[in-house]
Amino acid sequence: MVIEYPFSRTTGPVIGAFLTGLREGVVVGIKGSDGRVLMPPTEYDPVTSESLNEMVEVGQTGQVTTWSWTEGRRYQPLDGRPFAWALIKLDGADTAMLHAVDVASPDQMSIGMRVRIRWRAEREGHIRDIECFEPEVGAS
Amino acid sequence: MRDVAIISFAQTKHARAITDANEVEMLMPVVREALDGAGVGMDRVGFTCSGSTDYLSGQAFSFVMTLDAVGPWPPIAESHVEMDGAWALYEAWVKLQMGEVDVALVYAYGKSSPGDVTEVLTRQLDPYFLAPLWPDTISLAGLQTRALLETGRVREADLAEVAARSRRDALSNPYALLARDDSPDALLAEPFIAEPMHKWDCPPITDGAAAVVIAAGDVARELSSRPAWVRGIDHRIESQGLGLRDLTTSASTRLAGEKAGVASAPVDFAELHAPFTAQELILRESLGLGDDVAINPSGGALAANPVMAAGLIRLGEAAARITRGEGNRAVAHATSGPLLQQNLVCVLEGE
Known part of the structure; x- marks a missing residue:
């Protein structure tokens, strides 16, 4: 038996734009009240609660x-497989997102290390369109 | 404001798995003991409020069934929070402030043993960015622990000290689950379970329940020889985005502590709901508690962590200690959500 939850919900103009971006292989954040770029984006500023809209x-x-x-x-x-969880601050963003980093052992991880997105080939507008992150080639 | 006090507290003898009692059976003796401790029957209880989560019991509206533990007939005025029981106590405190009832019963329970609680708790996370990745509680705590170590304010030995002290203090707590005398050095020699986390950084998986009776003004004085008065209580929340806040401090705890009046007089001891070692150090800093304040004389959540009850137990333990005359001014704290997202601070005093 499959138990279903027969409802769908819209993800709205901010989360929806982020997820649609992932499907296209693009990452978008949002400008917060203080001008910082929040990534992942939030609909409201986490400090002032102002409505945000500048992706x-x-x-x-x-x-x-x-x-x-x-x-x-x-x-x-x-x-x-074993991997590292990491908070990752993407270039151009001022806050960090959670995802996996694909390395073989903890010895290959360090704070400040450079990583890049490994995309899934088939993407559907979901956080797991990002398969994981991997060490940036050429970065030390 | 009406003066409100915690006048009675009871808890289960916490265990890794309570298999011979369901939730109702686990609660019944605890509720009975709390009511007996206050010298009241349900006829004097004007409001009942509970804290628990369907995600542990695996079915919707599970709290309705556990109302059998108090007996909902004749009809009672009742409410429930899908949160730690400390927030149920907050709701009951608000109810007493309204002045229509004088006595309230608060209880909370959680059985983590039937499932994998570190996985179950991923369901409380942000549904778009976090929950679809299924990050278990220990992995998330590892992010916070490493971030704190990276600041240089805390060393791994400080974390081991927290674990060793909690387990040692639990030796004098007959309800604790993990009570033993380990040296910090012995703990440091243990391997990582998930770097930077050692097993001793984490709470024991625990089944358990707790109940508290609170009462207002002269009713509290009538029912208790030494009520533990709630002098301040406040709770605050931060963003659900883990990367949107500084994980090495707790802004919501600091604000709740200010609103509750923690710093307005010296603190004798504190019961802090810190399921992971690093979180205790973060909370102490955020509440401004110095080395002269005894922390978690009960052993804290590192010695017994019945999810949904462990925060209420901090308030109950602090109140019971004041009622026994083992201190006069205490800070009790409860947390909810991932990595100290939401925090409640309560200042308790003897007369």
């Missing part, structure tokens, strides 16, 4: 701000 495209490479190691579990990225 900004950010880069597809960025920097690890903190990370933790995992042996990999069901449902998580990378199909049960």
Whole structure:
């Protein structure tokens, strides 16, 4: 038996724009009240609660701000292989997003390391259109 | 404002898995003990409020069934929060402020043993950016722990000290689950379970329940020889985006602490709901609690962490200690959501 939840919800002008961007292979954040670029974007400023609407495209490479190691579990990225969780600040963004970094061991992780997006070939407008991040080639 | 006090507290002997009692059976003796401790029956309770989560029991409106633990007939005035029981206590405190009832019963429970709580709690995360990645609680706590270590304000040995002290203090708490005398050095020698996390950075998976009776003004004085008065209580929340806040501090705890009046007089001891070692250090800093304040004399959530009850237990433990005369001014804290997203601070005092 399949238990279904027969409702759909719209993701709205901000989250929706972000997810649509992912489908196109583009990453967008949003300008906060203080001019910082929030990525992932929020509909309302996390400090002032003002409604936000100025979407900004950010880069597809960025920097690890903190990370933790995992042996990999069901449902998580990378199909049960070990990987690092990381908060990643994309170039042009002022806040960090959570995702997986595909490296073989914790020795290859460090705060400040450069990473880039590895896209899925088939994308549908979902956070997992980003398969994971990987170390940026040529970066030290 | 009406003076309101915690006048009675009871909890289960917490266990890794309570398999011989369902939620109702687990709650019944605890509710009975809390009511007996206050010397009241349900006929004097004007409001009942509970905290629990359907995501642990695996079915919708599960709290309705656990009302059997208090007996909903004759009809009672009742409410529930899908949050830690500390927020149920807050709702009951507001109810007493309205002046229509004088006594309230608050209870909370959680059985983590039937499933994988570190996975279940991914369901509380932001549904677009976080929950679809299924980041388990230990992995998330690792992000916060490493960020704190990176500031240089805290060393790994400080984290081990928190774990060792919590387990040692729990030796004098008959309800705690993880009570033992480990040296910080021995803990540091243990391997990572998920770098930077050691097993001892994490709380034990726990089944348990707790109940509290609160009462207003002269009713509290009538029912308790030494009520633990709520002198301030406040709760604040931050963004659901983990990268949108500074994980190495707790702005919401700081604000709640200011509103609750933590700093207006010296604090004898604090019960902080910190399920992970780094979180205790973050909370102490955010509440301005110095080294002279005894932290978690009960052993805290690192010694027993029944999800949805562990925050209420901090308020109950602090109040019981004041009622026993083992201190006169305490800070009790509860947290909810990922990585200290939402925080409640309560200042309790003896007369």
